[in-house]
Amino acid sequence: MKEREIVIGHRLGLHARAAARLVQLSTNFQSNIVLFRADSNNPVEADARSILSVLLLSAAFGSKVSVRADGVDEDQALESICEYLTG
Amino acid sequence: MKESERFIHGVVASVGAAIGRALRSFDPLFVSFNSKVRPDQVRKEVERFRGSVEKSREQLKRMQSQLKRKTGPESSFLIDAHLLVLQDRLFADRIIDKIENEQINSEWAIQQVSEDLFQAYDRLNDDYLRERRGDLEDIVRRLLHNLQSNPLPSFKKLPYDAILIGKVVPPSMLFELRSQRVVGLATETGSPLSHTAIMARSLEIPAVVGAPELADVSSGDMLIVDGDRALVIVFPSDETLNEYKNRKHDEKISKKKGGAVTSAPSVTEDRVRISLGANINFSEEVRAAITIGCESIGLYRTEFDFFREGKQPDEESLVADYSIVLKSAKGAPVTFRTIDVGIDQKSWDGVNMNLGVRGLRFCLENTDVFKKQLRSLYRASVFGPMRILLPFVSTVDDLDAAHQILAEVRQELDLKHLAYDPGVPIGVMIETPAAAQTCDLMASRVDFFCLGTNDLIQYYLVVDRSDRSVVHLYNPFHPAILRCLHQVYTLLHPTGKPVTVCGEMAADPPSAAVLLGLGFTSLSVNLAAYPRIKRMIRSVSYAQLRDLAGQILKMQKPREVEEKVRATVYRP
Numbered sequence: 001m002k003e004r005e006i007v008i009g010h011r012l013g014l015h016a017r018a019a020a021r022l023v024q025l026s027t028n029f030q031s032n033i034v035l036f037r038a039d040s041n042n043p044v045e046a047d048a049r050s051i052l053s054v055l056l057l058s059a060a061f062g063s064k065v066s067v068r069a070d071g072v073d074e075d076q077a078l079e080s081i082c083e084y085l086t087g
Numbered sequence: 088m089k090e091s092e093r094f095i096h097g098v099v100a101s102v103g104a105a106i107g108r109a110l111r112s113f114d115p116l117f118v119s120f121n122s123k124v125r126p127d128q129v130r131k132e133v134e135r136f137r138g139s140v141e142k143s144r145e146q147l148k149r150m151q152s153q154l155k156r157k158t159g160p161e162s163s164f165l166i167d168a169h170l171l172v173l174q175d176r177l178f179a180d181r182i183i184d185k186i187e188n189e190q191i192n193s194e195w196a197i198q199q200v201s202e203d204l205f206q207a208y209d210r211l212n213d214d215y216l217r218e219r220r221g222d223l224e225d226i227v228r229r230l231l232h233n234l235q236s237n238p239l240p241s242f243k244k245l246p247y248d249a250i251l252i253g254k255v256v257p258p259s260m261l262f263e264l265r266s267q268r269v270v271g272l273a274t275e276t277g278s279p280l281s282h283t284a285i286m287a288r289s290l291e292i293p294a295v296v297g298a299p300e301l302a303d304v305s306s307g308d309m310l311i312v313d314g315d316r317a318l319v320i321v322f323p324s325d326e327t328l329n330e331y332k333n334r335k336h337d338e339k340i341s342k343k344k345g346g347a348v349t350s351a352p353s354v355t356e357d358r359v360r361i362s363l364g365a366n367i368n369f370s371e372e373v374r375a376a377i378t379i380g381c382e383s384i385g386l387y388r389t390e391f392d393f394f395r396e397g398k399q400p401d402e403e404s405l406v407a408d409y410s411i412v413l414k415s416a417k418g419a420p421v422t423f424r425t426i427d428v429g430i431d432q433k434s435w436d437g438v439n440m441n442l443g444v445r446g447l448r449f450c451l452e453n454t455d456v457f458k459k460q461l462r463s464l465y466r467a468s469v470f471g472p473m474r475i476l477l478p479f480v481s482t483v484d485d486l487d488a489a490h491q492i493l494a495e496v497r498q499e500l501d502l503k504h505l506a507y508d509p510g511v512p513i514g515v516m517i518e519t520p521a522a523a524q525t526c527d528l529m530a531s532r533v534d535f536f537c538l539g540t541n542d543l544i545q546y547y548l549v550v551d552r553s554d555r556s557v558v559h560l561y562n563p564f565h566p567a568i569l570r571c572l573h574q575v576y577t578l579l580h581p582t583g584k585p586v587t588v589c590g591e592m593a594a595d596p597p598s599a600a601v602l603l604g605l606g607f608t609s610l611s612v613n614l615a616a617y618p619r620i621k622r623m624i625r626s627v628s629y630a631q632l633r634d635l636a637g638q639i640l641k642m643q644k645p646r647e648v649e650e651k652v653r654a655t656v657y658r659p
Contacts, residue, residue: 011370011411016219016282020167051171052178052204055219058211062404087411 001070002078005038009087013060023051025084031071033081039064048081090308090322097273097298100284102314102594102615103338105271105293106323106331107248109308112256122192132186136193139233140173146229147173150262154289165258165282168219172226178204193234201227218281225257250310252301258286265290271312273319275301288615295319314615315595337657338596338619350380353621359629361603363621364422364611366589370408373415376614380621384421385611386476386537386589387412389460393426399456405463413471420472422537422587422611423464424516425450425457427478446479446516451488461496465507474512476537481521486532518542518590523571530582538575538607540590544568563598564648569605569640576606587611596623597649600656603629604636627656 010018026033026048033048035057046053048067059065065085069077124132151166172178178200185196201223208220250271251261261272261283272287272294279296287294293314304310304321311320311331320327353363364385365376376384393399400408413421427446450457464475477489493513500507517526518539526536540563545551547568550561562568579586587609592598594616600623602610612620635655639648 009407011408013213015216016168016222017164020164020171023171024167047176050175050177051168052175052223055216056204056207056211058213058216060213062400087407 001068002074003066003068004078004082005064005066006082006086008059008061008063008065008085010085011061011087013063014054014057014085016055019051019054022054022081022084023049025081026077029069029071029073029077029080031069031074031077033077034068034070035059036066036068037063038066092324092327093321095273095298095300095304095319095321097295097301097317097319098279099294099314099317099615100272100277100279100281100296101287101292101294102613103291103293103619104311104313104315104331104334105248105250106311106328106335107250107268107270107309109252109304109306109310110249110269111304111306112251112253112260122195124186124190124192126190129187129190132192133183135234136182136186136196139193139230140179142233143226143229144170144173146233147259150259154262157290165222165286168222169226169259172223194231197227197230218278221255221257221277221281221283224255225259228257229259250312252304252310254302256283258282261286261292262290265292271310272296273298273301273310273312275299291618337653351621351625353382353624355603355624355627355629357628357630359608361624361629362587362609363617363624364587364589364609365617366611366613367412370412370415372614373412373421376617377415377417377419379614379617381419381617383419383611384412384416385587385609387421387423388427389423390426393460399459402459402463402466405460406466409464409467409473410470413467413473416471418471420474422474422476422514424476424478424537425460425464447477447485447489448479450477451485451492454492457492458496458499461493462500465496465500465511466505468508468511469506473508474514474535476514476516476535478516478539479518479542480515480529481519483525483528483532486515486529490532517575517586518546520546520571523575526575527578527582530579530584533584535584536579536586537611538572538586538588538590540568540572540588540592543571543590544592547571562645563592563595564601564639564645564652566640566642566645566648569601569636569648572602572605572607573636573640580606585609594620596620597652597656599623600627600632601636601639601648601652603627604632604634604639606633606636623656631655 008014014022035046035048037044037057037059044057046057048054067078067081147166147170151163154163154166181200182196185191185199186193204223205220208217211217248268248270250273251264251269252273254275255277256272256274270292272292274296275298277283277296281296284294284296293312295312295314295317298319301319309322311323313320353361355361362382364383365381366386367373367376367384368388373384480486497509512534514533514535514537515522515529516537516539517523523543544561544563548560548565586607588602588607589611593602593610594612596619599610599620610620635652639651642648
């Protein structure tokens with residue numbers, strides 16, 4: 001299992017377009033990928049393959065998000081998801 | 088008895104005007120029959136649900152490919168989000184779980200699962216994201232329809248032009264009904280950021296949103312949606328109807344003459360090139376502007392990012408913002424206007440901000456804020472061509488003070504060895520009467536000018552645009568305005584400094600034609616008005632408009648001017 005904390009670099013945060021792209025990107029990997037808000041008192045978890053849960057994460061521009069990948073391709077998954085999220 | 092005319096105010100989502108009868112979009116959401124399913128029927132019920140998902144997916148795919156063909160890739164991403172919801176674990180799998188475990192029918196399961204999700208959306212602390220609730224509603228509506236054996240209601244036999252109204256109108260409904268005599272849209276809730284609004288703009292359907300008083304309007308009521316004035320007129324009088332019918336007729340002629348515009352060059356009938364840029368408020372719009380063929384971002388209003396969420400961003404995130412804008416512009420030059428506070432707003436103590444500390448005045452009093460923004464702009468300048476525009480300048484002294492600060496900022500960057508383009512052009516807005524009268528005195532101190540007609544008209548005619556009791560006096564065809572613009576042109580033309588007109592006067596075809604006639608060959612308009620202005624440009628003769636300007640400068644009344652201009656621009 002690999003985990004990394006990043007800062008959302010998309011100007012409008014993880015909104016419709018960015019969220020849709022993230023979900024499409026995540027389905028390219030076999031690993032389970034989970035995001036959670038590192039800066040929130042109420043750490044909600046979001047499945048990166050579920051657009052509804054990604055939207056409900058409500059991650060605005062500049063918010064801190066932890067990405068956790070678990071599976072055979074966790075390194076590549078983490079790398080490419082983090083690269084996308086930081087913009 | 089004929090009902091009397093009534094005006095409902097809302098927010099503009101898409102420009103243009105439409106006349107038609109109200110068609111209330113009924114909400115089939117949750118008007119479904121809930122029932123238990125016999126244990127031996129559960130598998131069949133799951134299949135029924137899967138069938139409806141499959142059918143919905145096919146419909147959406149078809150819609151997406153039509154949308155791509157019709158409007159380009161810009162709005163087809165809206166459908167991506169819907170397709171992803173259909174295959175979402177949180178959604179479809181949970182519904183199937185419910186059907187299986189609670190032995191209930193699909194409708195009931197959909198209702199329960201989506202109700203949970205709606206509540207989660209409503210708790211979000213973010214306007215933009217709360218709007219996304221609409222996407223989910225849209226999908227749920229589609230699934231429920233597809234579960235019924237009877238197909239989606241057909242509006243094919245609509246006997247009249249219809250204006251869709253409702254608390255919300257889902258984007259897919261607008262798209263599906265576009266060819267069936269739906270000519271306009273007005274909703275009680277929603278914002279210009281909603282997907283329905285984006286869809287309306289892509290389809291060039293006039294739309295007003297956020298007008299709660301629409302709740303009293305019923306299907307069949309006569310309506311006019313005016314997306315230029317943020318207005319819905321209920322039971323319009325014959326006089327009003329005629330006025331709008333003439334406008335529609337005029338626009339039709341212009342549409343026919345201008346043809347398809349996205350890739351067409353912005354040149355007049357007599358081959359004079361007119362530079363046409365876009366006015367932008369948020370970086371997301373930049374990509375859309377480039378997609379529809381904009382060659383420059385003529386005005387990027389920076390105050391929206393700057394005061395986003397009520398707090399000021401730090402320098403690093405500003406640099407990031409501005410470089411994203413420049414990268415998305417793909418080499419098209421971007422004119423960043425430094426923060427202008429107080430536009431169209433009264434300050435907390437009721438003082439009219441329009442006559443107070445605005446634009447550059449604010450920046451010169453808050454040099455820390457101003458310097459931070461200028462440093463960020465300069466640092467981003469390595470990512471693409473940019474220009475810096477100073478708003479609300481009224482004296483040459485202000486301009487000298489601004490130049491002093493600009494020089495200090497460049498010095499700081501040199502000391503820190505930070506890369507920037509030292510040749511970024513610096514310009515000023517002409518939007519105060521003082522600047523209009525003295526722009527020639529400013530010319531040696533700047534590289535370019537932008538003409539902000541909204542404020543200029545407001546100050547010249549002493550009309551506060553936010554005051555409903557005088558707003559009808561706001562008129563770009565007033566001889567005072569024509570003379571002022573003519574004077575600005577005459578003062579600036581010999582200096583050779585470029586001038587772009589970026590106020591709303593440039594966004595309405597007849598008044599934009601006046602600007603061309605007065606000699607201004609560079610305009611910048613909001614995205615929604617972009618197609619119609621390009622169409623106007625392509626359908627007029629520059630030489631003829633120059634002649635026309637000579638005539639209208641001698642006229643006495645705004646009304647005469649407007650009629651004369653319309654007759655020329657919209658000649659059949």
